[in-house]
Amino acid sequence: MYSKFGNIAYAKHVFDKMADRNEASWNNMISGYVKTGFFLDASGLFLQMWDRGFELNGYVIASLLTAFSRSKSMFLEGLQIHGLVLKNGLLYDVFVATSVLHFYGGYALVSDAQLLFNEMPDRNVVSWTSLMVNLADDGLFYEVVNLYQRMRQAGVGCNQNTFTTVISSCGSFDDEFLVHQVLGHVIKTGHEINVSVANSLVSTFGRFGQMEVACYIFNHMDVHDIISWNSILAAFVHNLVFEEALIYFHLMRLNHGEVNETTLSTVLSVCGSMDKLNWGRGLHGLVLKLGYEMDICLTNTLLTMYFESGRCQDAEQLFHGMPEKDLISWNSMMAGYALGSNCLDALRALGVLLRQKKIINFVTFASALSACADKEVLSEGRIVHGLVIVSGLHENLVVGNALISMYGKGGMAHKAKDVFGKMPEKELVTWNALISGFAENGEVDEALVIFKSMREMDIPSNYITLINVLGSFYVPCQLLRQGMPLHGHILVTGFDSDEYVRNSLISMYACCGDLDSSNLIFYALVNRTPATWNSLVAANAHHGQWEEALKLLREMQRAGVNFDQFSLSAALAASSNLAILEDGQHLHGIAIKLRFDHYHYVANGIMDMYGKCGEINDLLKILPEPETRSRLSWNILMSAFSRHGHLLKARETFHEMLVHGSKPDHVSFVAILSACSHGGLVDEGLSYFTSMTSDFGVSAGIEHCVCIVDLLGRSGKLDEAESFIKKMYLSCVSYPVRLAQTPCC
DNA sequence: CTAGGGTTAG
Known part of the structure; x- marks a missing residue:
C-alpha cells in the first residue's frame, strides 16, 4: 500500500520486515517498483521470487515487459524474463506473449517479434495490432497492410487501435486506393466516430494532398482532442496552405485552449517560410511561458525559423544556449548556414561533428554540400565530397542529389553527370538537379538530352523539370528548333495550367529575344498573379526595355496588384538604368511603406538606384556597416x-x-x-x-x-x-x- | 496486465 504513494523506500522496508510474505506481497512490491520507475529493482525482485519457487503471475510479467520496452535500457533483463516465460510455458497466456512481442518491437527487433508472433499459440486483436505497430516503427508499412489483410482473412475483428495503425501506414506509401478501402471498412464497422481513428484519417488524407476530405472529416467530428487539432494543422502545413494553418491555430486557441509542443512545432515551421518573424517571436515567447524551452525538437524548429527569417545570430544564440543538442540540432544549424550561403560556418560545424566523432547521417552531408553549392567554394565542396566517400554515404540518394546540385551550381555540370551516372538509385529530384546544372551553365543541348532520356524512360516530370529546361534557353536561335517544340509539349501535357511553368514560358520567349510572344502569353491570361506580372517586367528589364518595364509596373498598379520584393527590385533596376531619380525615390517610399526595404535585393536595388543617379550621400545613408556588407553592396558602392x-x-x-x-x-x-x-x-x-x-x-x-x-x-x-x-x-x-x-x- | 493517432534536419 505504501508503494502506491511513491514512498517506495519505506514500502521496501516494510516488505523486508514482513514475517510472512505471500505471492501477493511480492507482486505488490514488484508493481510498486515498476510504477515508480525502479525497473532494475523490480527485475531483481522478480528473479528472487522465481528462485523461491513462487508461481509467476502473468499480470506482473506483462507490466514488467511493458516498462522494459519503454525504458530502452532493460534489454538483458527483458530477455531473462522471456527465458522464464518459455521455461514455465507461459506463452499460452496471450497477454504475456503479446507483451513479449511488444518488448522485442520496442528494441527494434522486428524479425524476432515476427518469429514470436508466428509461434504464438493464441493471438488476439492486440497481438496483431502490436506486431503492426512494430513493423510500422521499422518503416515496413507494406508489411503492416499485408498483416491487416491476413488478419481480416483470419476473421479477427479490428478495433480502433488497429485502424489507426493501418491508416497511418497507408499514408506512408503511395496507395490512395488502399486508404479508401480501409475507410470503407472503418465506416462499415462504425469506427469513424472514434476520435483517434478520425485523427489518423485526417492526417493520412492530408498527406495525400486531399485537403477537402481531411477538412470534411475534421469538421464533422463530434469532439476534437489536441491531436485532432495538431493533425489538421500539420495537414495544412504539409500542403503549403500556410494562411489556413495560422487561421486554424487561432481557432484552436479559441475553441480548444490547450496547445502543446507538437502544436507549437507545427505552427513555428510555417513562420519562417511565410516571413512572419513577429509570429515566430511571439510563439517563441509562448514556448518559454509554457516551460517547453528544454524540448529539443521544439528548439530545433525555432533554429530553422530564425534562419529562414534571416536571423542567424538569434539562431546561433539559441543553439549555444541549448543544454542538450541532438543530430537534428546540428543538421539544422548546417542547413541554416547553407541557406544563408555561409559555407564557412557550415563547414566549421561539420568539422566539430567529425572531430568529436558525433553521430552524423546523410542529412549532415546533404546540408554541408548544399552550403558549398557556389563557384566560390567549389574546392571546399570537393573536400566534402571526399569526406562523403570516406564515410560510405556516397551511394545515398539524398547525398547524391546534393552532390549533383553542388557541382551544377559550381559550374561543373559534367562532374554532376559523373555523379549521376554512379548513383544506384535516382528520383525525380535527381533528374531535376542534373537538368538545372546544365541549364544554369548555359548548356541547353545537354539539358534537353537529359529531358529527352527522362521521357524515353517514362519518368514523369513535374513543373520544376519544365522550369529548369525552360530556364536554359538564352539565345534566339534556340527558339525555333527547341523552345517552340517544348512549348508544344507543355500544351499537350497540360503543364501550361501551372502558374510557374507559364511564367517560365514568358521568360523563355523573352530570353530568346521574342518579347512579342511573351506579351502574347501574358495578355492571353485571364488570371494574372503578381508573379506573372513580375515575369513580364523582368523579361523586359532583361532586354533593357526599361521604359516598357516601368510602363508595365504602372499598369500593374492600376490593375490593383500589389508590389512585392520582386516587382520592387525590377522597378528599381529600371529607374536606375534610366537614371530617373524621381521614380526611384517614389519606389524607395513604396518599399518603406510596404516594409520591403529590408529585403536583400530591394535594399541593394535602392542603393544602386541612388548610386546610378549620382546621389552618393543617399546611398551612404542606407549602406550597411562594413562588417555586414554583402559583396553586392560593396560592388554597388565601388x-x-x-x-x-x-x-x-x-x-x-x-x-x-x-x-x-x-x-x-x-x-x-x-x-x-x-x-x-x-x-x-x-x-x-x-x-x-x-x-x-x-x-x-x-x-x-x-x-x-x-x-x-x-x-x-x-x-x-x-x-x-x-x-x-x-x-x-x-x-x-x-x-x-x-x-x-x-x-x- | 498487452496495442494506437499529431512535431524538428536535404
Missing part, C-alpha cells in the same frame, strides 16, 4: 564612386572590401578597372587586371577587356591597345548577360 569620378574612393573601397574578407568578383573588377581607366592609372589598372585572374581566380570577361582597351587608348598607347585586342579573343570569356549586375564601362 561602381557608384567609379562612375562619378571619385576614383580614389573607388580604389579605397576595393581595398576595404578585401580587408573585410569579401572576395571581389567580376563586377568588382569592372568597377575598379573602369576607375583606373577614367583616372589614367595605366600601370595600376594593368596590375589589377593581372591579379584578377592569378590572385582572385576571376576569369577575364569582355567587360574587363573593354576597360583595358579604354585604359590603353585614353593614355595614347594605341599599339598596345591593338595587340591587346588581338590577344583577348583567345582568352576572353564572355559572361551571360544575366550575370552582369552593374556594368559601368
Whole structure:
C-alpha cells in the first residue's frame, strides 16, 4: 500500500520486515517498483521470487515487459524474463506473449517479434495490432497492410487501435486506393466516430494532398482532442496552405485552449517560410511561458525559423544556449548556414561533428554540400565530397542529389553527370538537379538530352523539370528548333495550367529575344498573379526595355496588384538604368511603406538606384556597416564612386572590401578597372587586371577587356591597345548577360 | 496486465 504513494523506500522496508510474505506481497512490491520507475529493482525482485519457487503471475510479467520496452535500457533483463516465460510455458497466456512481442518491437527487433508472433499459440486483436505497430516503427508499412489483410482473412475483428495503425501506414506509401478501402471498412464497422481513428484519417488524407476530405472529416467530428487539432494543422502545413494553418491555430486557441509542443512545432515551421518573424517571436515567447524551452525538437524548429527569417545570430544564440543538442540540432544549424550561403560556418560545424566523432547521417552531408553549392567554394565542396566517400554515404540518394546540385551550381555540370551516372538509385529530384546544372551553365543541348532520356524512360516530370529546361534557353536561335517544340509539349501535357511553368514560358520567349510572344502569353491570361506580372517586367528589364518595364509596373498598379520584393527590385533596376531619380525615390517610399526595404535585393536595388543617379550621400545613408556588407553592396558602392569620378574612393573601397574578407568578383573588377581607366592609372589598372585572374581566380570577361582597351587608348598607347585586342579573343570569356549586375564601362 | 493517432534536419 505504501508503494502506491511513491514512498517506495519505506514500502521496501516494510516488505523486508514482513514475517510472512505471500505471492501477493511480492507482486505488490514488484508493481510498486515498476510504477515508480525502479525497473532494475523490480527485475531483481522478480528473479528472487522465481528462485523461491513462487508461481509467476502473468499480470506482473506483462507490466514488467511493458516498462522494459519503454525504458530502452532493460534489454538483458527483458530477455531473462522471456527465458522464464518459455521455461514455465507461459506463452499460452496471450497477454504475456503479446507483451513479449511488444518488448522485442520496442528494441527494434522486428524479425524476432515476427518469429514470436508466428509461434504464438493464441493471438488476439492486440497481438496483431502490436506486431503492426512494430513493423510500422521499422518503416515496413507494406508489411503492416499485408498483416491487416491476413488478419481480416483470419476473421479477427479490428478495433480502433488497429485502424489507426493501418491508416497511418497507408499514408506512408503511395496507395490512395488502399486508404479508401480501409475507410470503407472503418465506416462499415462504425469506427469513424472514434476520435483517434478520425485523427489518423485526417492526417493520412492530408498527406495525400486531399485537403477537402481531411477538412470534411475534421469538421464533422463530434469532439476534437489536441491531436485532432495538431493533425489538421500539420495537414495544412504539409500542403503549403500556410494562411489556413495560422487561421486554424487561432481557432484552436479559441475553441480548444490547450496547445502543446507538437502544436507549437507545427505552427513555428510555417513562420519562417511565410516571413512572419513577429509570429515566430511571439510563439517563441509562448514556448518559454509554457516551460517547453528544454524540448529539443521544439528548439530545433525555432533554429530553422530564425534562419529562414534571416536571423542567424538569434539562431546561433539559441543553439549555444541549448543544454542538450541532438543530430537534428546540428543538421539544422548546417542547413541554416547553407541557406544563408555561409559555407564557412557550415563547414566549421561539420568539422566539430567529425572531430568529436558525433553521430552524423546523410542529412549532415546533404546540408554541408548544399552550403558549398557556389563557384566560390567549389574546392571546399570537393573536400566534402571526399569526406562523403570516406564515410560510405556516397551511394545515398539524398547525398547524391546534393552532390549533383553542388557541382551544377559550381559550374561543373559534367562532374554532376559523373555523379549521376554512379548513383544506384535516382528520383525525380535527381533528374531535376542534373537538368538545372546544365541549364544554369548555359548548356541547353545537354539539358534537353537529359529531358529527352527522362521521357524515353517514362519518368514523369513535374513543373520544376519544365522550369529548369525552360530556364536554359538564352539565345534566339534556340527558339525555333527547341523552345517552340517544348512549348508544344507543355500544351499537350497540360503543364501550361501551372502558374510557374507559364511564367517560365514568358521568360523563355523573352530570353530568346521574342518579347512579342511573351506579351502574347501574358495578355492571353485571364488570371494574372503578381508573379506573372513580375515575369513580364523582368523579361523586359532583361532586354533593357526599361521604359516598357516601368510602363508595365504602372499598369500593374492600376490593375490593383500589389508590389512585392520582386516587382520592387525590377522597378528599381529600371529607374536606375534610366537614371530617373524621381521614380526611384517614389519606389524607395513604396518599399518603406510596404516594409520591403529590408529585403536583400530591394535594399541593394535602392542603393544602386541612388548610386546610378549620382546621389552618393543617399546611398551612404542606407549602406550597411562594413562588417555586414554583402559583396553586392560593396560592388554597388565601388561602381557608384567609379562612375562619378571619385576614383580614389573607388580604389579605397576595393581595398576595404578585401580587408573585410569579401572576395571581389567580376563586377568588382569592372568597377575598379573602369576607375583606373577614367583616372589614367595605366600601370595600376594593368596590375589589377593581372591579379584578377592569378590572385582572385576571376576569369577575364569582355567587360574587363573593354576597360583595358579604354585604359590603353585614353593614355595614347594605341599599339598596345591593338595587340591587346588581338590577344583577348583567345582568352576572353564572355559572361551571360544575366550575370552582369552593374556594368559601368 | 498487452496495442494506437499529431512535431524538428536535404
